[in-house]
Amino acid sequence: METIHAADRVFVTWDAEPIANGAVVVGRDRIGAVGTYEELRERFPQARVRTWPGSLGPARIHDGPLPDAPSPRERVHAVLKLGAVAVLEQYADTPELRAAAERNDVVVFPSTARTPALVQTGRADLAVFDEAGACIATVCAGRLVHRRR
Known part of the structure; x- marks a missing residue:
């Protein structure tokens, strides 16, 4: 629908x-x-x-460190609450953060070269x-x- x-x-x-x-x-x-x-x-x-x-x-690309939170899932959710659905690779720097981003369809970009x-x-x-x-x-x-x- x-x-x-x-x-x-x-x-x-x-x-x-x-x-x-x-x-x-x-x-x-x-x-x-x-x-x-x-x-x-x-x-x-x-x-x-x-x-x-x-x-x-x-939606925006979050171009800084992900907000502090108790778990990778909560850190990714904090980015979504800011209106961003993409993060920079340098800040999704652990396997747990990358997995949490992937589970939530958050894109991990190598740079902010996109508009x-x-x-x-x-x-x-x-x-x-x-x-x-x-x-x-x-x-x-x-x-x-x-x-x-």
Whole structure:
């Protein structure tokens, strides 16, 4: 089943101009479309809808040490709570951290040479941030893995 993630503003990249009242269609682990909510609701009438306040855009690459936590799983989850779904290889420096990242579909990159973007047919990695910059929700490979209550 497809899900439409709608927000006040949707950014294809965080440097791009936002789409007001934008939305992203997610099917399984892929992005099906990006556009205005009205357009995508018409194109995907059977999709369920999740509406988020704030700004939705590509999930981030965590470019520093993973937050301290009692276990590798909790360290990876702490990154997801920050709106990131990728970490740098130099910081996933133990077999336990790499295994925890893999189990949670968190990508391990050798460098930050990438600019995350919402691309049709690309992996569905999204993050939603409130006006203060705090992460409200993280979608990793199409799964909602963090939602602030």
